[in-house]
Amino acid sequence: MQNRQAITILAALAQESRLAVYRLLVEHAPEGLAASAIAEKLGLPNATLSFHLKELSHAGLVSSRQSGRFIYYAPVIEAMDELVGYLTDHCCSQSAGTCATAKRKCAPKKRVATAGKRRSGST
Amino acid sequence: MQNRQAITILAALAQESRLAVYRLLVEHAPEGLAASAIAEKLGLPNATLSFHLKELSHAGLVSSRQSGRFIYYAPVIEAMDELVGYLTDHCCSQSAGTCATAKRKCAPKKRVATAGKRRSGST
DNA sequence: TTGATAATTCTATAATCATGGAAATATAGA
DNA sequence: TCTATATTTCCATGATTATAGAATTATCAA
Numbered sequence: 120m121q122n123r124q125a126i127t128i129l130a131a132l133a134q135e136s137r138l139a140v141y142r143l144l145v146e147h148a149p150e151g152l153a154a155s156a157i158a159e160k161l162g163l164p165n166a167t168l169s170f171h172l173k174e175l176s177h178a179g180l181v182s183s184r185q186s187g188r189f190i191y192y193a194p195v196i197e198a199m200d201e202l203v204g205y206l207t208d209h210c211c212s213q214s215a216g217t218c219a220t221a222k223r224k225c226a227p228k229k230r231v232a233t234a235g236k237r238r239s240g241s242t
Numbered sequence: 243m244q245n246r247q248a249i250t251i252l253a254a255l256a257q258e259s260r261l262a263v264y265r266l267l268v269e270h271a272p273e274g275l276a277a278s279a280i281a282e283k284l285g286l287p288n289a290t291l292s293f294h295l296k297e298l299s300h301a302g303l304v305s306s307r308q309s310g311r312f313i314y315y316a317p318v319i320e321a322m323d324e325l326v327g328y329l330t331d332h333c334c335s336q337s338a339g340t341c342a343t344a345k346r347k348c349a350p351k352k353r354v355a356t357a358g359k360r361r362s363g364s365t
Numbered sequence: 366t367t368g369a370t371a372a373t374t375c376t377a378t379a380a381t382c383a384t385g386g387a388a389a390t391a392t393a394g395a
Numbered sequence: 396t397c398t399a400t401a402t403t404t405c406c407a408t409g410a411t412t413a414t415a416g417a418a419t420t421a422t423c424a425a
Contacts, residue, residue: 126256133252134413138245142332154372164415169373171413188371188422203329206322209265257383278401287385292403294383311392311401 120205124179128202131178136163137171141180144194151181151193243328247302251325254301259286260294264303267317274304274316 132138139161144151152160158168172192175181179198183190255261262284267274275283281291295315298304302321306313 122258122261126258126261129252129256129261133249133256135245135249136413138249138252145332155370158372165372166374166415166417167413170415173373174412185422190372199329203326206326206329209268259383276401277403281402288402289385289387289404290383293385296403297382308392311399313402 120201125202125205127178128180128198131174131180134171134174136161136167137175140168140171140192141175141194144181144192145196148194148196151184151191153186153189153191155189157192243324248325248328250301251303251321254297254303257294257297259284259290260298263291263294263315264298264317267304267315268319271317271319274307274314276309276312276314278312280315 132141140157143157143160154165154168154172157163157172158165161168163171172181172183176183176192180195181192182195183192185191255264263280266280266283277288277291277295280286280295281288284291286294295304295306299306299315303318304315305318306315308314
């Protein structure tokens, strides 16, 4: 994961309403929830929620699909997994040896074209 | 970790200069770097760096210690570990069963007064 | 088509955040 | 003490972000 994208995702999560939306969606994964249901559950005005959903969407943290008049939003677990990977890849000092080796994942990794980029300096 | 604190830490990291500072400090853990060294390496004006260091410090991501005329800043790995714990605790759906069980850590966990609070609903 | 509902976009406003020069504070050495 | 260096704080400015009412677009059902 690139620096830039990590910042985008961090910024998307670093806001009370958006974090609440994301966590709510995680509770309702993988189907997700309609925007109206999210707005009602969190007590957010439509326009405000729409703004935040766009941010989350732009960061790749949520996906949406239309079903009739409703648009369902669902969390993209892979994005969170990437973020956690980025953070753990950069949160500890190699020289200090404080990294535990266990690798934590949120979801099975999809094979992408850029496979093998991350954590490349492991030896 | 509380919602509020997670947001504080996420916001602290969600900024280009601050993320760069944090990553630089991680490379130099555990001694850390003097503010002047950070400013030089990243090409940041003193006042700007000081502003960002305060943010990181306030979020609990870095600590500082004075040594002569220098103030050394070092990363607080436990804070990052807490954040990663928070994210993995909330990034996946229990019902969807997409959580891997492996627990990733950045540093050995310090025993604190609130031991056992996190991940309490595991059964 | 009409009416109702779902969601987004438009828009203005307010609030927060980032930047960096200049002044202030703190420490060390002569 | 005086001077140099390290760092922070003060302050003004500009940029970005959050909020939410109103208007708009889209879908469905009859």
